[in-house]
Amino acid sequence: MPSIVKPLIPLAPLARNDLGLTIRDYEGAMSTLCAGCGHDSITAAITHALWELSTPPHMIAKLSGIGCSSKTPTYFVRGAHGFNSAHGRMAAIATGAAAANRELTYIGVSGDGDSLSIGLGHLAHAIRRAVKMVYIIENNGVYGLTKGQLSASADVGTRPKKGETNVVAPIDPILLGLSLGATFLARSFSGDKEQLIPILKAAVAHNGLALIDVISPCVTFNDHEGSTKSYRFMREHEVKEVVADFIPEREEISARLSGGGRRSVTMHDGSVITFRSVPEGYDPTDRMAVEAYVREHQSAGEVVTGLLYLDETKPSMHQVNHTPPSALNRLTFDTVCPGSAALAELMADFR
Amino acid sequence: MTIDVTPQVRVNDFAIKLANVNGTGSASANGLIMQAIFRMGIPVSGKNLFPSNIQGLPTWYEIRVNAQGHTARATEYDLMVAMNGQTYRDDIEAVRSGGYVLYDSSWPLDADLARDDVTFLGAPYASMCLEAFAKPRERILMKNIAYAGSIVALLGIDLELVRGLLAETFSRNPALRDSNELALRLGYDYTTANVACPLPFRVAPMDATTDSILIDGNTATALGALWAGATVSGWYPITPATGVMDNFTKLCATYRRHTEPASEPGGEPTVVNDYAIIQAEDEIAAIGIVLGAGWSGARSFTSTSGPGISLMNELLGLAYYTEIPAVIVDVQRTGPSTGMPTRTQQADLMLCAYASHGDTRHILTFPANPAECFEFMVRSFDLAEHFQTPVMMLSDLDIGMNDWVVPAFTWDDNFVPDRGPVLSNEDLAQMKEFFRYSNPNADFVTARTVPGSAEKGAYFIRGSGHDKLGHYTEDPDKYLEVVDRLKRKHAAAAAHVPAPIIETRPGAEVGLITLGSCDLAVREAVDLLGQAGIAADYLRVRGFPFADAVADFVRAHPHTFVIEQNRDAQLRSMISIETGLPILSMRPILAYGGFPLSAEHVVTAVREELEN
Numbered sequence: 001m002p003s004i005v006k007p008l009i010p011l012a013p014l015a016r017n018d019l020g021l022t023i024r025d026y027e028g029a030m031s032t033l034c035a036g037c038g039h040d041s042i043t044a045a046i047t048h049a050l051w052e053l054s055t056p057p058h059m060i061a062k063l064s065g066i067g068c069s070s071k072t073p074t075y076f077v078r079g080a081h082g083f084n085s086a087h088g089r090m091a092a093i094a095t096g097a098a099a100a101n102r103e104l105t106y107i108g109v110s111g112d113g114d115s116l117s118i119g120l121g122h123l124a125h126a127i128r129r130a131v132k133m134v135y136i137i138e139n140n141g142v143y144g145l146t147k148g149q150l151s152a153s154a155d156v157g158t159r160p161k162k163g164e165t166n167v168v169a170p171i172d173p174i175l176l177g178l179s180l181g182a183t184f185l186a187r188s189f190s191g192d193k194e195q196l197i198p199i200l201k202a203a204v205a206h207n208g209l210a211l212i213d214v215i216s217p218c219v220t221f222n223d224h225e226g227s228t229k230s231y232r233f234m235r236e237h238e239v240k241e242v243v244a245d246f247i248p249e250r251e252e253i254s255a256r257l258s259g260g261g262r263r264s265v266t267m268h269d270g271s272v273i274t275f276r277s278v279p280e281g282y283d284p285t286d287r288m289a290v291e292a293y294v295r296e297h298q299s300a301g302e303v304v305t306g307l308l309y310l311d312e313t314k315p316s317m318h319q320v321n322h323t324p325p326s327a328l329n330r331l332t333f334d335t336v337c338p339g340s341a342a343l344a345e346l347m348a349d350f351r
Numbered sequence: 352m353t354i355d356v357t358p359q360v361r362v363n364d365f366a367i368k369l370a371n372v373n374g375t376g377s378a379s380a381n382g383l384i385m386q387a388i389f390r391m392g393i394p395v396s397g398k399n400l401f402p403s404n405i406q407g408l409p410t411w412y413e414i415r416v417n418a419q420g421h422t423a424r425a426t427e428y429d430l431m432v433a434m435n436g437q438t439y440r441d442d443i444e445a446v447r448s449g450g451y452v453l454y455d456s457s458w459p460l461d462a463d464l465a466r467d468d469v470t471f472l473g474a475p476y477a478s479m480c481l482e483a484f485a486k487p488r489e490r491i492l493m494k495n496i497a498y499a500g501s502i503v504a505l506l507g508i509d510l511e512l513v514r515g516l517l518a519e520t521f522s523r524n525p526a527l528r529d530s531n532e533l534a535l536r537l538g539y540d541y542t543t544a545n546v547a548c549p550l551p552f553r554v555a556p557m558d559a560t561t562d563s564i565l566i567d568g569n570t571a572t573a574l575g576a577l578w579a580g581a582t583v584s585g586w587y588p589i590t591p592a593t594g595v596m597d598n599f600t601k602l603c604a605t606y607r608r609h610t611e612p613a614s615e616p617g618g619e620p621t622v623v624n625d626y627a628i629i630q631a632e633d634e635i636a637a638i639g640i641v642l643g644a645g646w647s648g649a650r651s652f653t654s655t656s657g658p659g660i661s662l663m664n665e666l667l668g669l670a671y672y673t674e675i676p677a678v679i680v681d682v683q684r685t686g687p688s689t690g691m692p693t694r695t696q697q698a699d700l701m702l703c704a705y706a707s708h709g710d711t712r713h714i715l716t717f718p719a720n721p722a723e724c725f726e727f728m729v730r731s732f733d734l735a736e737h738f739q740t741p742v743m744m745l746s747d748l749d750i751g752m753n754d755w756v757v758p759a760f761t762w763d764d765n766f767v768p769d770r771g772p773v774l775s776n777e778d779l780a781q782m783k784e785f786f787r788y789s790n791p792n793a794d795f796v797t798a799r800t801v802p803g804s805a806e807k808g809a810y811f812i813r814g815s816g817h818d819k820l821g822h823y824t825e826d827p828d829k830y831l832e833v834v835d836r837l838k839r840k841h842a843a844a845a846a847h848v849p850a851p852i853i854e855t856r857p858g859a860e861v862g863l864i865t866l867g868s869c870d871l872a873v874r875e876a877v878d879l880l881g882q883a884g885i886a887a888d889y890l891r892v893r894g895f896p897f898a899d900a901v902a903d904f905v906r907a908h909p910h911t912f913v914i915e916q917n918r919d920a921q922l923r924s925m926i927s928i929e930t931g932l933p934i935l936s937m938r939p940i941l942a943y944g945g946f947p948l949s950a951e952h953v954v955t956a957v958r959e960e961l962e963n
């Protein structure tokens with residue numbers, strides 16, 4: 001993963017966020033992925049979302065497993081603290097980091113191989129534990145980095161570039177999340193920044209694990225006829241009926257008023273998500289209804305995208321564990337070591 | 352063996368074994384006996400030889416009393432408390448000639464079990480309890496306290512002291528206290544009425560345990576973690592390590608939980624835990640959690656046994672190469688595979704020392720008893736942060752799950768933890784640029800930052816090849832620069848791990864090297880060999896990498912033996928690998944059947960080898 005420094009091309013003055021930082025300040029090293037790889041578009045969306053949110057770069061921890069997708073944290077927010085870990089283990093490491101320091105924004109980036117095969121157990125348990133983090137699966141239906149083997153998200157009937165047509169059932173992270181009690185589930189398409197950026201911003205504000213499954217075509221190994229993770233397939237089969245806007249906590253309260261047919265959900269930090277359009281009878285807080293809707297479209301060969309499910313009422317790992325409001329790693333030794341008198345007293349119990 | 356016809360009185364020097372059925376409540380009765388002897392000021396050990404089963408299989412408990420403190424496992428029993436019909440035959444056979452068997456005479460013993468060189472002492476515990484207690488469960492449980500009453504009489508244990516212990520234990524439940532008291536009296540009175548008490552081997556008060564405690568290694572380890580300031584742990588249940596986290600959880604609830612007043616008037620006060628204990632989905636996640644927290648600057652640890660270490664291998668290599676502190680407790684049990692989960696061994700030495708693919712080597716500490724579990728746990732956290740690397744503390748089932756008499760733990764309030772080189776934002780402000788793996792200190796450690804530090808301190812951890820700047824590399828020289836420093840860093844730890852304990856005798860040509868829970872048996876063997884005219888020196892390794900003294904010790908002795916509890920002589924191999932000494936310059940003495948080592952095993956092996 002060479003870290004090539006991006007050339008800084010002088011341009012017209014760039015817009016600044018609340019911290020006075022430009023989008024450049026949220027970029028990272030130059031990508032070394034294949035030209036046209038969906039993952040690079042997701043990197044751009046993450047860069048944008050964090051810039052728009054004005055999250056201080058040093059208060060961001062970006063973690064990943066192993067894969068082309070997992071290389072991407074080097075390509076955004078160079079001033080953030082990064083951890084490119086081992087294949088499939090990102091969720092476990094993020095859990096420990098979040099436990100030790102709840103003050104940071106955790107952005108986890110993974111692939112469909114990383115999350116749905118080798119790391120499936122950790123993903124499932126991070127969801128159950130409600131680790132406060134954004135968990136992005138850059139889903140291309142293949143193992144890009146090991147050259148195109150089908151992954152567990154490949155649909156039945158998918159034809160790989162080499163080898164046999166897939167006949168085994170796929171694992172759908174959204175349906176999985178629904179069954180595990182996930183509280184924030186979204187699906188998007190790497191080619192749709194307009195949809196992805198608000199979802200990412202809402203995910204950062206979510207009080208728990210926000211899982212975003214982003215269909216992200218692998219131009220080298222899975223963008224051909226017969227793939228259900230190609231640019232063409234997504235353009236032809238994407239259903240974008242669930243449209244949500246994210247309004248950060250700082251913005252005008254008037255924006256929270258939602259008109260007829262709209263529905264708003266206030267996030268833990270006071271931000272608001274407004275569902276601008278949802279299909280008839282769709283309730284993004286009703287687990288059963290969401291599952292039925294996703295399944296129905298799936299059987300029609302369609303891919304539903306958008307912020308599909310949201311539950312802002314559940315406690316996160318920190319609330320469940322009653323950890324202090326500030327980071328555990330900042331507790332002083334005096335606070336955590338009971339000292340000599342307490343030990344001497346305790347010794348009497350062992351007589 | 353000759354029959355002992357004129358029994359000599361032996362005070363504070365005997366061993367008894369109790370045979371029970373698992374899950375019938377015998378553990379508390381057996382523990383009561385041991386605790387009573389301890390409270391009488393006499394050195395004592397209790398070893399639980401239990402099955403991997405919840406109820407029904409045979410289980411044994413061995414108590415050894417020895418005024419000199421030789422309380423390693425005994426192989427000869429003066430008294431067998433045979434309470435398990437399934438194992439009568441073997442149990443009766445195990446008593447030394449001239450010894451005694453205590454059994455439940457509610458049922459007659461088969462005639463073919465009789466031995467004329469031992470004395471059978473029967474007492475009708477089941478019948479007495481049937482009569483004295485109404486509830487079926489109580490009738491079963493109280494049989495145990497009833498035989499304990501007999502043992503109190505037979506060994507001359509202070510009855511009032513035992514009554515006091517029962518009163519302490521059941522201070523909140525007078526009904527249960529009364530039942531226990533009654534059962535104790537049933538056994539005690541029956542035996543005093545029918546047997547000339549005490550037996551020729553017996554206890555007499557001493558003052559050898561005044562400043563001691565009775566504690567198991569897992570509890571001591573948890574105490575060490577708490578006092579060392581650990582705030583995050585990830586773990587997955589496994590025998591014999593579970594007790595570490597069970598105890599850590601309990602201790603945290605006592606010492607690290609406080610209630611904050613309501614933030615607004617009329618609101619609820621909130622509970623705040625200054626810790627996070629996460630029961631993980633497997634050991635891979637457990638070590639992942641520890642690394643995430645260690646990277647973040649929290650003291651974090653996990654506890655497991657061999658199978659868990661196997662699973663953790665990949666991430667241990669990641670932590671080694673990316674230089675993340677972590678403490679891992681391995682309470683060893685027998686392998687390979689699931690092995691015998693309730694039996695002890697020291698067979699994870701090489702697994703831990705060189706865990707993970709590629710060139711990896713780790714820092715290890717080897718406690719010998721619960722006191723060292725407490726001490727080394729604190730040391731392990733310091734080592735992990737000083738050297739920014741995983742440190743594994745290798746306890747074992749014998750240390751972890753048995754109660755040991757050890758000096759009471761103390762704490763120095765002036766203790767300052769060694770957090771290693773961690774840059775603050777002020778430090779960063781003084782620097783032109785920060786590079787993660789540059790500017791090593793005298794121990795070859797480079798300063799780190801933790802997530803959340805100022806942007807200048809941000810860097811990208813990667814398990815892939817990186818140079819001293821922390822950047823990705825595939826360049827051989829830049830790669831070598833980092834991995835060679837890691838090797839030197841590991842070597843530098845030799846001066847920081849707990850130093851070996853060395854005890855010499857004038858003119859000794861025999862040198863005994865050992866580690867961990869072999870300690871007591873080997874020390875006793877040194878005494879026994881001395882009595883037989885063989886002077887032996889003693890060295891106990893307490894950390895890895897090894898101090899130079901280990902190699903010097905081998906060179907100084909024409910006959911060096913390495914005594915350990917595994918089949919493949921792993922410690923011997925490691926000494927040879929690390930020092931370059933020929934492997935044949937050391938002879939192995941091995942015990943790996945799953946039971947703790949005895950002095951007799953060592954003495955026999957040394958003598959046989961010397962005679963050859």
Ligand SMILES: Cc1ncc(C[n+]2csc(CCOP(=O)(O)OP(=O)(O)O)c2C)c(N)n1
Nearest residue numbers: 067068069087111112113114142143144145
């Ligand atoms: C333990 C382990 N096994 C196998 C590999 C090899 N490997 C690297 S990336 C990868 C698959 C990545 O697939 P995915 O997560 O979908 O990422 P993508 O490259 O498609 O973005 C595999 C199998 C590894 N690094 N570690």
Ligand code: SF4
Nearest residue numbers: 034037068144218219
């Ligand atoms: S192989 Fe596929 S996933 Fe990997 S960088 Fe190339 S296009 Fe992207």
Ligand SMILES: [Mg+2]
Nearest residue numbers: 111112140142
């Ligand atoms: Mg993939």
